[in-house]
Amino acid sequence: MNAMTNELNRPQQDASSGLLRFITAGSVDDGKSTLIGRLLFDSKGIFADQLAAVSRAKHKRTVGDTIDLSLLTDGLEAEREQGITIDVAYRYFATPKRKFIIADTPGHEQYTRNMVTGASTADAVIILVDVSKVKLREDGGVDLLIQTKRHSTIAHLLQIEHVVVAVNKMDLVDYDQEVYERIVKAYREFAQTLGLKDITAIPLSALSGDNVVERGDKLGWYEGPTLIELLESLTVYDEAHNAPLRFPVQLVARHNGHEANDFRGYMGRIESGKVSVGDQLVVQPSGHGATVKEIVTFDGSLPTASAGQSVTIVLNEYVDVSRGDVLSSAAQPATLLKQVSADVCWLSEEPLDLRRKYWLKHGTKQTAAKVTKIDSILDINTQQRHDADALKLNDVARIALSVQQPLAADAYDDIRATGAFILIDEVTHQTVAAGMIRLAAA
Structure with missing residues (x-):
């Protein structure tokens, strides 16, 4: 199936009610954890006891009574001591318009593998660019950090749908529009070499909260959405429902063999497509054909099931099916x-x-x-x-x-x-x- 056919056929999920999985990625100290903490704090996504625990933290990097929002995601003691993110931290929060699962991923090059883990299931990625770290050249160009390029490359390889370029710490350059535009221009030029297409840039300050949830007064020249407004509006495409059936078998379920009506079902999760009673399937790699007799769930039998559902498929034919085999659409096998x-x-x-x-x-x-x-x-x-x-x-x-x-x-x-x-x-x-x-x- 070519890209154009995919684009025309894939169903759209209602952005106001769907779940959005996204990750933050960037170099060390770009403000990833602080950004997520700001999202949670300003959207009322944290509990009072969590806030109290962070306020008492001994490793906070803020002055006075100011809350170190990065500690809301940096849960490991080593992370708090060093002021860096080491492991992937998952956080859940919701607004009246949408539910979110965030993966805060490390910025250190040695933890790139953790970023790959977090990105593997993401619908969107927030690439943080720290304005204080990029090199503004005299010829008007900008030298992006290697980690910005590395994380963008991984996002492209993993086919993440949406890329949000969060130009962070704008307060450190006095909210200079020219600096922001030079950085965005450089990133778009790099993204073009990758083939990244859906890119949205936002100027913000995670520390002060400008353009994260609330609009920043000092960024009046920016007319686009805040970060949370953008995340609420991103459309999640679910290509898996339109793809051919792929059902990797996890377990063969049987009665104990003493019953007259012996039961043999194949348990697993539908990874793509849909299956209905009466469908013609092929068992791969053996190539044996089979017909769906019943689709069993904990709540009873179903006439049809689709991508994302865990079911037990019962076949009319007695064929050899084992863990690791794949039940595929007979018309479009793998x-x-x-x-x-x-x-x-x-x-x-x-x-x-x-x-x-x-x-x-x-x-x-x-x-x-x-x-x-x-x-x-x-x-x-x-x-x-x-x-x-x-x-x-x-x-x-x-x-x-x-x-x-x-x-x-x-x-x-x-x-x-x-x-x-x-x-x-x-x-x-x-x-x-x-x-x-x-x-x-x-």
Whole structure:
């Protein structure tokens, strides 16, 4: 399915009632945690006891009785001591118009893998740019920080729908409109090289609250929405409902075998598409055809179920189905792959060793895999690809993989769930890479 068909067919979710998942990303001390704290504080999204605990915190970085809002998300003691975010912190809050789940991700380069984790399920990303850190050149240009480029690249690779550029700490440059416009121009030029399209920029000060929830008096030249107004208005597209059926089997459910009416159902979560009683399916990778007899849930049987629902599917035919298999639409099955081309973000401090075998986890399936080639590594600064013979922590590269058992997979751009995978070290059992299937040969 091409991009234009996707754009025409994908249903829109009502922005006033839907859930929006978003992440904050940026360099160290750009104000990510403070921004989220300001969102929670000004939108009444925190409890009185949380506020009291933060007010008494011994590691706060504010003067006098001023609340250090960053402590609302920096929950680890090491984070509070060092004044940095180390792990991904998830927070929930709601306004009268919408519900939100926020992932506050680290800014340190060594924790880029945590940012990948937080971004994998996000609908939007807030890229924070600290005006006090960017270099304003004499020729009128701006040098963006490497982490700004790195996080934007990951957002593009993970196909995050909306990008919000929050130009933070505007109070440090006396709310200078020219500085803001130069930064936004530089970011848009970089984003164009990536292929990012839906970009909205906002000038703000998370510390003082200008343009976060309340409009800033000193930013009168800015006529756009505040950050919360923008987040409330973003439309979340749910492409998964229009995609072909993909149902990775998690568990085979049976009675104990002593009952006359023996029951065999296949439990899992519908990752894309929909399924109805009577539908023709194909079991992958075996290729056996089957017909849906019943769709069972905890509350009873359903005639139809769609993406996001966890169900048990009962088939008319007795076919061999196991954990790791995928029930797919017979008309539009997944592609069976043993050789895969994918983009990966290397997450391990141990570099990639082409001589080693790894476990590849794809949906509910786990199989042995070997990286056969590093096609190219991506230079975050220039967005150019070049040859490489090794991958180290946080590198982004295109690689070729060989898997022991065929995968029922799709390109990540088409269906995220069956286009994503992780690589696991077979000795340490640590996750070493997150991957997105791009091109593949059956």
